[in-house]
Amino acid sequence: MLDAKIGVSQNWDPILATDEAIAEATDDLKSNPKIILLFTTIHYEKNNGFRKILDRIYQKFAKDTPLIGGTVAGFISSKGCFVRGISLAIIYSDNLEVITAVGKNNKRSPESAVMQVSNTIKPLLVNSKYDNNIMLQIISGGKIPFIPFLKQGRVVHSTIIGEIESKGIGLTLKLLQKGVGREEEILKLMVQEFPDANIISLSSMDDEKMERNFQFHNNKVLTDVIVTACILTNYELDLKSEISLEDIGIEFDITRIGNDRRTIKELDKIPAKEAFIKKMNWPKSYFDENIYRKVFFYPLVHELNGQKISSVAGLFLGQNLYSTYQIESDKLSIMSYSGKKLYDTVSNDMQQIDVNQLDFLFLVECGIRLEAMGRKIFAIREKIVNRLAGKPFLLVYPAGEGVYSKKILKYGNETYNRVCFYKPKKVLT
Template sequence: MFEAAVAMSRKWDAGEAGSEVGKGIKEKLKKPPKFVLLFSTIHYEKYGGFQKFLDAVNKELPEGTPVVGGTVAGFMNNYGCYTRGASAMAVYDDEMDVAVSVGYNAKRSPRKAVDTVISGIPNRQFKNRLVVSVISGGMVPQFMGISPKKTIQSNLIGNLLSKTFDLSLFFLQKGVAREEEILSYVITKMPNDKLISVSTEDNNEMIINYQFLSKKVVNNAIIFLVVDSNHELNLRTDHGLKPTGLTVDVTELASDKRWMRKINGKPAKQELLRLLNWPEQYVDEKIYTRSFYYPFASEKNGFLTPFISGLIWGESVYATYQLTNKKLRLLSGSGSDVISSYSKVLSDVKNPLMVFAAECGIRIGNLGSKVYLEHKQMKETVGDTPFLSVYVAGEATFSPEFGLCYGNHTVNAAVLYDQVSK
């Protein structure tokens, strides 16, 4: 017998919210959950703290229940769309094995963290395996306790700071989340499994994020929830962006493979502005949001991986993912493209048992109240089937069929079906 339930709380106090979520799970599931996916907005940091929140959730659950999740910019479930509160998806199945594994210092030593995670995973007992990966998301880097702005006009300061970027990542673990490095390595270790990944964040400010590991609140970790069952499992990723026809050559790339110094043989910032026909005034603290609709993309296995210009320091432009391909395209998209990518991901979903989805946090930031259009599509597709979609700072899927799909701006769904594989 399979059961899934979605619980949530809109309470402000961390303890009250945790308790309400835990009680909600208890009320809705007839059996003790095999696992709980738990996500909350960053608010509880100021309203009692996440340990209090997690303690309250766990108090309502049977001892030893695997609870995995973390902080997100928002979430959507059967009840609505929210940028404040907490929500959980709990699952029980007669024939299901669940394991949880963790590796720390993901930003400093991603491969080591992956090795630790993988070493904690038991052999698969059922036909299919779904890995829900929760990675600590990117954080604005710090230098001597100061977080610089997303844009620095001075060439001298900008270029100098960009050259010391890796120090912040190594010593303070503040900087990019390195998901592309983590997940590319993960899939070499488990090429026959299916995976959906989310990176935790705050309210799109990228200052702090937390991860939930059963009773513990952790940071800078990679957590795997490994779910083995005989259920059919489909994973989909899309972003809805379209090529503009503009292609660029990255002609000078820093050793971290992220700082683009020169594009088309010209200083990266000036060339980017020229290509997009943007005035210099656009290089301000809203660059993250602006570049969202005009991201770069690199092509791999037929999938265009979009990434945005997260930082512009001096003449250097920062790619949120390592560049493995120096030939890039410029994409563009609109709000309606965002919505249509959602329907594309849901297009072949029919009578699922549950849906867990992950979307780029900037999508909800840009859609605002129009995010309810996504909610309408999901409700029309799955009806009352339990679903939970989280808005995060990095999201991806992997399946042997479609390979690894990640990028900024994406929507990803893991759909579980009743059909038992023979």
């Protein structure tokens, strides 16, 4: 049996918040957990709040209890919807083995970060009695690039300075680890290393300002890393990923793009920003530091191997658009979504879940969707709670998501993803 207990708190004090979350999650948990998942909002950053949270957890649990987690924009549990606070999923089962690993400097070198993870996990897989496993991976998400002596921000109006910053972004990734999280590169490398695994990935973030983020591994507070938990089990694992976008009839040919496949220079043979403004019919006054509040709702979409991949025009550098994910196509669409579409995605998926066999549901949904839903997010929670009828779940809102299952890789911004832990069909002795 898998026993998953969820605890949450909105207390501003990190120690009291941790105590409240632990108390809720351990009211009848008799044994030491196999793994703890910790997700908090950025609000505990000040005064060593994250350090205090981890210290408090390990005052309550054995020092060798595996823990991974990170900062997210918000989360949902049976207790409510939260954009500030701490959430814990404390998991126990006789049918679980857990290996955790850290890969450092994911923005500077995804290859090195993934190899660090692989070198830790692979040797320990040999001795496991379980063939089934899932990699739960938390990646340090994107941070707004910073180039010394130049303007830092989402919009640079000067064509000359924008071009300089476009060329300098690669350096900021390697030297300062500011820029995209390089999630798609990391996921592809993970699939190469673990082709038979299941993977569910999320990118940690702050409160959608994309300025800083943190990852947790055991008793350490980290940043610019990958933290991974390989959970080996005989539980049946059911993963799903969906993109909930609506076609609004805006398409481009990408006629010039940088070698990084992120810096879009020309669309339909005209400067990319000009083409974007023309097709979207947006006034130039939109293009200020709050532009992200608008472009979030109109993602860039391309197709790769029959899968739609969505990203965000995260920066406007002169006439260049900078995408959060690599554009691996010469065709690009702009799509949109509605609150109804987002709700229907969750509602329809809930009907596909076998509640009788379910022991734990972990969901990952883009933080942009949390903002898009507004108060309607409570309807999402109500739908999940009513469908699961008391079964434990935790839904977190990060900055980017990915799923690999049955040899199919899906990733992007603004997606819905989940993994069901179903009761084993056979029990190993």
